[in-house]
Amino acid sequence: MNYTVMIAGMAVVTIFIKAVIFVLGDRVSFPPLLREALAFVPVTVLTAIIVPMVLAPHGHGLELTWRNPQLVAALAAIVVCAATRHQLLTIGVALAVFFGWQFGVL
Template sequence: MNITLTILGMAVITFLVKALIFILGDRVAFSGNLKKALEFVPVTVLTAIIVPMILSPHGKELELSWRNPQLVAATVAALLCAVTRHQLTTIIVGLTVFFSWQYMLS
């Protein structure tokens, strides 16, 4: 029951936040500094989700070794992205390295 109430509560809060944006529309003006700061929110949230999954894939302790396919693939993908700046290539190569590395370890 608690889980259901938690999910419903999160849904209501999410709906209200999104509805306020549509209801208020152009009536609210953000300062230039706030607009600039809000540009970093998606990158920050994505980083907060991905980094723990890479460094601790089993959720227990850090796995900073070559036997961690997430870490190896993320390192290759980050280096490739820095060199090529091509997102699709980075995604394809990162996934290929991840699955290949995982296959070699098993």
């Protein structure tokens, strides 16, 4: 299948869904259970993107060793986030650990 057609099709579907919700506005009301479930979508999508990149950064097999800078930085981010709950500090420490580990240790 042509990638351009596929990407265009995905864009049309996404825009259509968002446009319908935007145009209908308050006339559409979701049940409370569905509204609560939709609140977890961003976290779920982000986790589905990040976890494979951390555990298998080269795309073939798990790399659960200290030589994996993505894994070390993710563990550092978890510790900093749990200790401080400060997002910018967590991102800064994770980036510093990642680049330090990648260029300093390896």
